[in-house]
Amino acid sequence: MTPEEETVRNSSSTEVQDEYWEKKLEMEKKGKKLFKQQIFLDWCKGCGICVAFCPRKVYEMDEMGSPVIVRPDDCIGCRFCELHCPDFAITIIKRYPDRRRRKSDGS
Amino acid sequence: MIAEITRIRHKYLRHDKKFPHVWCPGCGIGIVLGSLIRAIDGLGLAKNDLVLASGIGCSGRLPAYVDFNTLHTTHGRALTFSTGIKLANPSLNVLTVMGDGDATAIGGNHFIHAARRNLNLTAIIINNQIYGMTGGQYSPTTPYGSNSTTSPYGHIEHAFSIADLAVTSGASYVARGTVYHVPALDKLISRGIEKEGFSVIEIMTNCHTQYGRRNEMSDPVTMMKWFKDHAVTTTRAKKMSPEELKGKFSIGVLTDIDKPSYTEEYQKIRDRAKGREVKS
Ligand SMILES: Cc1ncc(C[n+]2csc(CCOP(=O)(O)OP(=O)(O)O)c2C)c(N)n1
Ligand code: SF4
Ligand code: SF4
Ligand code: SF4
Ligand SMILES: [Mg+2]
Numbered sequence: 001m002t003p004e005e006e007t008v009r010n011s012s013s014t015e016v017q018d019e020y021w022e023k024k025l026e027m028e029k030k031g032k033k034l035f036k037q038q039i040f041l042d043w044c045k046g047c048g049i050c051v052a053f054c055p056r057k058v059y060e061m062d063e064m065g066s067p068v069i070v071r072p073d074d075c076i077g078c079r080f081c082e083l084h085c086p087d088f089a090i091t092i093i094k095r096y097p098d099r100r101r102r103k104s105d106g107s
Numbered sequence: 108m109i110a111e112i113t114r115i116r117h118k119y120l121r122h123d124k125k126f127p128h129v130w131c132p133g134c135g136i137g138i139v140l141g142s143l144i145r146a147i148d149g150l151g152l153a154k155n156d157l158v159l160a161s162g163i164g165c166s167g168r169l170p171a172y173v174d175f176n177t178l179h180t181t182h183g184r185a186l187t188f189s190t191g192i193k194l195a196n197p198s199l200n201v202l203t204v205m206g207d208g209d210a211t212a213i214g215g216n217h218f219i220h221a222a223r224r225n226l227n228l229t230a231i232i233i234n235n236q237i238y239g240m241t242g243g244q245y246s247p248t249t250p251y252g253s254n255s256t257t258s259p260y261g262h263i264e265h266a267f268s269i270a271d272l273a274v275t276s277g278a279s280y281v282a283r284g285t286v287y288h289v290p291a292l293d294k295l296i297s298r299g300i301e302k303e304g305f306s307v308i309e310i311m312t313n314c315h316t317q318y319g320r321r322n323e324m325s326d327p328v329t330m331m332k333w334f335k336d337h338a339v340t341t342t343r344a345k346k347m348s349p350e351e352l353k354g355k356f357s358i359g360v361l362t363d364i365d366k367p368s369y370t371e372e373y374q375k376i377r378d379r380a381k382g383r384e385v386k387s
Contacts, residue, residue: 043126047133052328082112083289086137086327087127088120091110 003070027073035075036095039067044089050081119144119154121174128172133327135286135312136166139233142289143202144173146297157200160189162214164206165240165314166233183214186221189228197227197370200300207234208246211269215247222276225304227370231296232269232307235314243317254321269309274362279304281362285311285334288358295360304368311338311356 008020027034037058039050046065056074059067059081075092082090116122120140130136147157154175161167163182170177176199180188189203210218210232221228237255238244245255248266255262273281280302284292292310299306313319313330324330341359344352 045127045132047327049133049327049331053331083141084138084286084331086130086134086141087132088116088122088137088141091112093110 003068004072023073033077034073034095035077036093037069037072037075037081038091038093039069040089040091041066043087044085045087047086049084049086050090053084054081115144115148119147119173119175121172125172129168130165131316133313133315134165135235135310135314135327135330136169136233138286138289139231139292139310139312140169140172142292142296143169143204143231145293146300149293149297150300152200152300156198157202158189158192159202159204160185160192161204162206162209163240164209164238166204166206166235166312167209167240169204169233183209183212184217185209186214186217186228186230190221190226193226193228193370194373197374200229201227202229202231202300204231204233206239206246207232207236207248207269208238211247211267211272219272219276222273222278222305222307224369225277225279225366227303227368228305229296229299229302230273230305230307231299232309233312234269234309235312235318236266237314237318239314239317243321249318253318255318256321268356270307270361273305273307273309277305278307278362279364279366279368280306280360281309282307282360283309283311283356283358285338285358286313287331287334288338291358298360298363302363303371304366311358 008016044066048061051059051061051067055078056076058069058071058075060070062068077092079092082092128137157175159170159173159175160178160180161170162180162185167179170179178188185203185205189201192199193201205214234248236248236250238246243255244257245262248269249255249262251265252261270281270283280299282295282299284295295308299308311334313327315325315327315330319325319330324333337355338358339355341357341361344357
């Protein structure tokens with residue numbers, strides 16, 4: 001789960017929830033390709049390569065020196081991070097705007 | 108569905124035993140390892156037909172992490188082991204990974220003669236311009252003027268170019284890449300493995316711990332940016348003047364020629380010998 005998703009999940013405000021899904025719906029309409037980033041922290045050594053070179057600033061370093069995914073939807077799927085992580089800790093996966101979850105959420 | 112990259116990692120790495128690997132945070136050798144397994148996967152080579160030999164050094168640790176036939180040999184001698192393996196069983200695809208010190212200091216003689224004989228081997232040389240493992244002593248590729256533990260007042264010797272040395276020694280295929288230009292590196296390695304004859308891929312790699320730290324590039328990001336700013340593709344280099352090329356290095360394919368390899372010639376002698384045996 002990305003920090004963004006986590007905030008949405010933990011939020012009791014319908015406004016936050018609505019805003020999130022509206023944004024996703026908008027993206028789906030525009031046909032924007034979405035990607036999921038997975039960081040396997042057991043292997044990550046916090047070198048900062050992914051944080052420094054991601055062209056869309058998807059990652060930021062936390063105070064413990066670990067990368068966090070802060071802007072997952074900005075990812076363009078270039079895989080720079082995946083190819084340059086020396087520790088095989090990043091996987092980029094194609095993702096569709098959470099179609100299934102939205103349906104079940106609505107019901 | 109399992110991600111493509113996860114499939115490759117699971118197929119070629121000893122992922123369940125050996126990771127995280129031993130290299131420093133951000134060490135470029137990990138990036139080289141990634142390139143290598145993608146190149147192998149792209150060529151569709153069977154794991155049983157692959158051999159990866161290495162010498163000693165941080166780069167020498169690389170075979171420990173891949174799941175095919177591997178051999179961690181002695182410092183500077185990896186190519187001699189590879190030569191023996193290839194001659195004993197020419198059907199194997201034999202790759203050799205070496206450090207800059209490994210390949211061109213202690214192993215320099217083996218290296219130039221393997222190139223001269225044009226053995227059908229692939230040499231992957233991880234050039235981090237330093238003796239990484241032993242604490243940052245200068246190697247034959249440490250740049251003039253830079254600092255190392257054995258050149259604390261600035262290096263007074265001149266570096267040689269591994270790729271140029273390979274070209275003049277007679278290798279069939281010589282290429283140079285960096286750990287910043289990874290998609291290109293995948294292709295350079297892949298072509299090197301395919302090539303009949305001796306192929307050399309020199310890879311400019313960051314050792315910020317031993318080299319960078321003493322030369323104002325103490326983190327991997329700074330070193331990778333340095334590679335980005337100082338690498339020029341071979342095509343572009345041809346159009347540049349010597350002044351413009353000063354301080355830069357070229358990346359891409361430097362040589363790709365066809366000539367009989369030692370392995371082929373040796374096979375002919377073998378066949379002839381067998382033929383004679385039958386006759387008598
Ligand atoms: C015969 C012998 N001499 C010296 C050594 C010590 N030694 C170990 S690694 C190394 C150099 C490593 O430098 P390099 O080959 O560039 O590899 P790196 O660690 O930089 O990847 C040396 C001198 C040794 N192991 N064996
Ligand atoms: S590049 Fe890999 S090891 Fe380095 S901080 Fe990012 S995830 Fe961690
Ligand atoms: S794939 Fe590209 S855009 Fe996406 S997180 Fe990685 S580096 Fe950033
Ligand atoms: S000492 Fe240098 S080459 Fe060795 S693991 Fe550390 S960064 Fe890599
Ligand atoms: Mg070295």
